[in-house]
Amino acid sequence: MTQxxxxxxxxxDLERLQRLIELHSGGRNATLIEMLDHELARAEVTSAQKVPPDVVTMNSTVVFEDEETGETRRVTLCYPQDxxxxxxxxxxxxxxxxxxxxxxxxxxxxxxxxxxxTRTLRIVAVPYQPEAAGDFHLLTPRRRRSGRAGPNQRCPLRPRHVTAGSVIHTLPG
Structure with missing residues (x-):
């Protein structure tokens, strides 16, 4: 944010995150939501098919380094409820x-x-990105016309996950 x-x-991702911001603005995480909103406001937007494979997208697994401590972490970026x-x-x-x-x-x-x-973080690797893996079906939730998730449908802000080895995949519906 400072750079x-x-x-x-x-x-x-932009569409889903904007809905997340609408749901949580003014709540107990208002400052964090504002930081996310600031980042999205200045982002370049692209299609899921055109995003480079080394970019951190939602549900990506990323390896980053804290440049001050040299500590490296591997995490999956997800929605709050996950x-x-x-x-x-x-x-x-x-x-x-x-x-x-x-x-x-x-x-x-x-x-x-x-x-x-303030921490300085550097992206070391993106070992899994849904778009690069061709998991495009994971990116578009099925929805009823009413806009509400049905009994066999998941809310787009609550994708299901299953672990296969060390990679977390989002499952449809």
Whole structure:
């Protein structure tokens, strides 16, 4: 947030994240939502088919390094309701989650974290990206005409996941 840099977001991610912002603005995470909204406002938007494979998109697994400590972490960027830090799944509205979204391998960002500190994070690798894996069916939820999820449909903000090895995949419906 303190460093302007190019970020890339897919149309699908932008649409879902804008709905997330609408749902959570003014709530207990208002400051974090505002940070995410700021990032999205200056992002370049592309289609899921055209996003480069080294860009961090929603449900991507990313390896990043804290440049001050040299610590490397592997996490999956997910929606708030799917976040499980003990499983390495961090929310896009968590301070580090918002920082990672849209970055590509080699990019760094200085980002404020709780406690008044700033961390410099660098993207080392994107071992799994739904778009690069051809998992386009995971990006478009099935919805009823009413806009509400039916009994056999999932809300687009609550994708299901299954672990296959160390990669987390989103399952349709």
């Amino acid at each position: 302007e840099r190019h970020i890339l977001v897919t149309e699908t 976040a499980r830090s003990d499983e390495g799944r961090i929310s896009v509205i968590a301070p580090i989650g918002s920082a990672l979204l849209g970055l590509s391998v080699g990019q760094s960002i200085q980002w404020p974290v709780p406690g008044g500190r």
